Amino acid sequence: MPVTAGRLSARGAPPRRRLLDRLMTRPGIVPVLGLVVVVVLFGVRVPGLLSADGLAGVLDAAALLGIGGVAVGLLLAGGHFDLSIGTLAVSTAVLTGVLAGPGEWGTWSALGVSLAAALGVGLLNGWLVVRTGLPSFLVTLATALVLQGVTLAGMPLLAGAPRVSGLDEAPGWGAAAALFGSTAEVGGGVFPVALLWWAALTAGAGWLLWRTRFGNQVLAMGGARRAARELGVPVARTTLTLYALTAAAAWLIGTLTLVPVASVAATPALATAIDFVVVAVIGGCLITGGHGSMAGAATGALLYAVARRGVELSGWDPRWSQALLGVLLLVALVVGGGVRGRLRAAPRS
């Protein structure tokens, strides 16, 4: 009886071991420890990283990663996966740019249409996953490839060039720039408004996952789909909602990238989706579903950004940061696997 044995040993174990066990049962501990490690490591090597300016650079990178990480984390908690979110972010930004620039639409109608298009793609993803029952990894890889091809090939056809700039001349740009592109200077560092979006989304998604009926059903669906269905959880509707939310996050990322520079280029972005998954998994979202931490995903984004900026500022080849993240991802996956077993000891409501 492994369960009984586990209980007995948990009770009889020496205090040090129990402390470690209890730490490990909190998936949120991994990104926090990792963050401390990279901050100490790079803070010593590159003191500029911790100045207001350096911090602004880190947070700028972390905000967009964090928004994607939170969205993907929510999806992972529900037992699904989305490889198309990075590509969708670029595609929606390109659509906004083409409509507002060469299309000469107003800024807000361009943004509205691209949001509607993003939601359409999200619902299509969800519908395909529900309908075919195929792994969402494969389904969304297919959508990502289609989106990327259409965007890269289609943009020059529509706009005459792979880049659209000077969008700030579109009508209604001012309000959009205030909402998605404004900055605040604090102590010599320029902080983007994306940080507020990121913080609001992290708080909102955490509340949605752990404090609403929808969230409970997402967790149940990710943890035991058959049980969820037997208890009347609307599995199809919940899946569609999750994909729509992810698509909306992709639109937000695209918009937050486009508005500050008033220009957009069609670039391949398939790998960005992997970044989001890395961020969410490092943050303690189980890749197998059923558990997720939004604050953890945000910490994961911060960790990722510190590592990337740290490697850049150290004067190392920036590609080293990928190797570092790979190692972090592996650690997070292994700990996540352990968490499934160890969660039994830790109360988590």
Added chain:
Amino acid sequence: MSAVPPVLELRGLTVRFGSVAALHRVGVTLDGGRITCVLGENGSGKSTLVSVLSGLTPHDEGELLLDGAPVRFGSPRAARAAGIATVWQDLAVVPLLSVWRNLVLGAEPTRGRWPLRRLDVDAARETAVRALERVGVTGVDPDQPTNSLRPGERQSLAIARALHFGARALVLDEPTAPMTIAQQTIVGQAVLRARAEGLAVVLVTHNPRYAHLVGDRYLLLARGQVAGDLTRADVDSDDLTRLMAGGEELTALTARLRELHPELGER
């Protein structure tokens, strides 16, 4: 016909999966305060019957009547709202979620207005503790993850949930794996309590001796059809064991019984 309609009644109920009829023209009445044991081999339609009663699978033909009125459940949620709760074969427990989250899953209490409608966590915790106490489980922390429970406690959780939400009928699908005496006792106590409270109880079991011990009626299924509908007075536990072993013997016995007891004919 008595004045009070049965809690549940199936009339000529057929369920098809593709061209295969998993249930074919099944008719049975399930009265309140009685335990109906459903017996049959694997693939005889027991699980489909559970699935229809609990709202997971819609029926293709025939009628499902609740208190004499035809109903059609769109989802297990609808069936549960109508007072039919199920203890699933796999218990339908989500291991990583806490006890209270599992207990209210699919019927979570909420407070506040949309878009700020949120889980009423305190009410859910209290519901969980009360529902578990009702089946004799005390001292469980509702915030504990379910996979920290002992197997018997997990079973009690599934039963507590069903008894909490099932006001009219309790459907219990026993696991195919043999249960320990302790687990069997938990199930036995639950069905007897539900009977005493006047619920219509449907117990899908693989153990004929046990069925004879607690059951009032026995519905024998073979290849999706009713092969026998017997009362406790008709059979002893040896008969049930024999009947489960062979379908033909069963059909013959039912026919003979119907000859001897014409009042059985309309069942």
